[in-house]
Amino acid sequence: MTFNTLTFIGFFVAVLVLYYLVPKRFQWVFLLMSSYFFYLYAGPKFVIFMLITTVTSWYGALMIDKNHVRESEVLKENKEIFTKEIKKDFKAREKQKRKRILITILVVNFGILFFLKYLNFFTENLNHIISPLTDGGQIPRLNLILPLGISFYTFQTMSYVIDVYWKKVRAERNIAKVALFVSFFPQILQGPIGRFGDLAPQLYQERKADAQQIKYGIQLMIWGYFKKLVIADRVAIAANHMFGDGGYDQMSGSVVALCVFLYAIQDYTDFSGCIDIARGAAQCMGINMAENFKRPYFSRTLPEFWRRWHMxxxxxxxxxxxxxxxxxxxxxxxxxxxxxxxxxxxxxxxxxxxxxxxxxxxxxxxxxxxxxxxxxxxxxxxxxxxxxxxxxxxxxxxxxxxxxxxxxxxxxxxxxxxxxxLWQIIRTFWFTCVACIIFRADTMTDAWNIFAKSMHFWQLPQNYVQEYLSMGLVVADAFVIPASILILFVADVMQEHMFVRGWLERRSFILRYAIYFIGFLFIVGLGIYGPGFDQSQFVYMGF
Known part of the structure; x- marks a missing residue:
């Protein structure tokens, strides 16, 4: 049930309506049930791993927290008895107990992630080493499943346990509330990676419907759908052609450079579009999730880029x-x-x-x-x-x-x-485009060949129209792509200098809703839904 499906939209509308209809003290329970329904819809076999992470993290954090409390009570009760040396030795012993619990939880949960996601990678590389020594003998690959969102919820849950260990937050006694923090459905596909101290209290809070929050949430979702369906999935047609099946061999240097640029745009609009949809859905329920993107292609240095990208x-x-x-x-x-x-x-x-x-x-x-x-x-x-x-x-x-x-x-x-x-921004964007080649290419040989060919950006095609159409694009895309990227650029420039949704609020009723209507028409009329109008999977769902 990806975000760009009618199934999700129907599910979300039903959840939103019922969330405000159920008794307020049961709202968090309804969110938990909805989140598990969403996850089970992707496949019941996936949920067992999320349950293991939830149970071990809940129990481990609880044991660590109880040890913190016990240490404080013992020190307080024996304040007059303990010498400085005894106090230091006692605190060291208790810290070691907490550290053993923490390490156990980290090993179990990162171990699950490693086993499911990386075991076959290590097996393949080990086979390259041992095959010449064993006359072609191979370690068999395992047919492993990769649970939906495992990298995201593992990192999120481990941050909770570590924060309890560092005494930044108190452990949650109710395992069902921890389960909601782990499984909250808007974030499970691609994040953002929430912190317990920021996100969890919002999940458990009783709420009344707030028209302003719902409106802001829908605005953010529409913007996310525009980035995903109108921009990302359209430019992906050209990028996939260039990266797939050695398509760059038949392309001129200028078109290869253009496709690298388009893939950089796809990567940003696809991932940030999904995050906008997730954050907008949560905001409709009065829950503010962490910001994950802040106009990264306006960065002047690579460190700044990573302070703006996947924050x-x-x-x-x-x-x-x-x-x-x-x-x-x-x-x-x-x-x-x-x-x-x-x-x-x-x-x-x-x-x-x-x-x-x-x-x-x-x-x-x-x-x-x-x-x-x-x-x-x-x-x-x-x-x-x-x-x-x-x-x-x-x-x-x-x-x-x-x-x-x-x-x-x-x-x-x-x-x-x-x-x-401006030169710094262009330079930084060029470095990120090179990184995009490495990230997307099937092999490092392909990555080098694409990079080398893109550096011949002055090399024009003999027949531009023929080469353009060979990528799978149509004539209308030559107008839609530049126009939609221009809209993205203008919106990002505005966001750099103002609160755009507040700016919209100050416009006249007619202008404001004309913008909403035009945005809706863009998504419905110009959105790319994939071959046969099947939804195109979000890029970061694979991680």
């Missing part, structure tokens, strides 16, 4: 991987050693040694984070290389920052000028 995954990695790694004892000791053994810079020179000592932990942390981001996306080498591509580039930009700043000063570049900032 909930980025903050998850920052909080639970980057900071624990870069602030760990060994990394800090390495940083301290580099600083102590670096020479003092001469007057007017850059202290590269001290800069290296302060930046190297950050650089290594970024490489680790983006390696894991690549692994999170899927069990294929192109995802891992894609992640390392970002991690290494961001690490290098941080390590060489003094050099780049020195070059700017030597060349008298005004880094605050509009032309320079």
């Amino acid at each position: 909930t995954l980025g903050t998850w990695m920052k909080d639970y991987v980057f900071y624990p790694f870069s602030l760990s004892g060994r990394v800090r000791n390495m940083s301290k050693w580099i600083k102590e053994h670096s020479k003092e810079p001469k007057e007017g020179k850059i202290g590269l040694g001290k800069h290296l000592g302060g930046t190297l932990p950050i650089a290594l942390g970024n490489i680790l984070v983006f390696f894991l981001v690549g692994v999170w996306h899927g069990s294929a080498w192109n995802y891992i290389i894609w992640g390392l591509y970002y991690g290494v580039l961001i690490a290098i930009s941080g390590l060489l920052k003094p050099v780049f700043e020195g070059m700017n000063r030597a060349l008298h570049i005004n880094v605050k000028s509009k032309p320079w900032q």
Whole structure:
């Protein structure tokens, strides 16, 4: 039941109406039942893994929380008896108990994710190594299923257990409420990855129907459907032709470059469109989910791009991987050693040694984070290389920052000028387009060939119309694609500078509803529904 189906729209309307009709104290129970119905509709066999994650996380968080409470009570009761050494030893023992519980929960749930998503990937690579040594002997592949949304709900649930361990939130005693946090249906397909402290209280709250929230939610859903059906699924026709079956071999350099650009647009509008639909559906019920995209293609640097793209995954990695790694004892000791053994810079020179000592932990942390981001996306080498591509580039930009700043000063570049900032945006977008090639190509050989051909962007086709039509597009798309991308661009520019929905509220009734009606007509009249009018799956549902 993907979002771009009449089945989902009918399901959502029924859920929304009944949500406000049931007694308020049972609203969260109704949401839980609706979410499990939504998940079971995708396939009953998938739900067992989500149940395991829910039960183990609920129980583990509860045990950790009880240990926190017990530790505080014992320390309070024995305040006058415990010496400093006894108190320190007691706290260390209790912390070890909590750590054992946490590690067990992490191993179980990340183990499930690894087993289902990555086991066959490791088997295939191991077979490449052992096959020559065993006369062609192979480790058999397992016919494994990949549960819907497993990467999203696993990361979300593990953040809950870790936050309880860090005493950021209290453990929820009611397992059914934890089950709702894990399974809430708008987020299960593609996120965003919610935090328990932000999302859970909203799920359990009693609510009255709020016309303003419902209107804002529907607006966000319409915008999401526009991005998905009008833009993403249309430009996907050209992108799929170029990436599929070596289609780039028969295409000119300029058209390959155009298709790379279109795939970058598809990736953004498909994923962010789904998130808009999810957040809009939740907002109709008065629930505000975390923002996941913030006009990423307006970024001036790659770190800024990742602060705007898939924001909930980025903050998850920052909080639970980057900071624990870069602030760990060994990394800090390495940083301290580099600083102590670096020479003092001469007057007017850059202290590269001290800069290296302060930046190297950050650089290594970024490489680790983006390696894991690549692994999170899927069990294929192109995802891992894609992640390392970002991690290494961001690490290098941080390590060489003094050099780049020195070059700017030597060349008298005004880094605050509009032309320079525009150049930064174009440069960053080009880097992300290269990343898109790595991400989407079937093999790294294909990725290199597509990149090389796209760099010959001045190479025009002999017959532009014939090459254009060979990609599966029709003549009308030559007008619809630029027009829809222009609408997207204008809307994103407006969102950068104002609250667009508030701006709409201040327009006249006629203008406001004319915009809504035109948007509806665009979706119904120009939406792409796939071959035979079957819905096209969202890109990130595979993760």
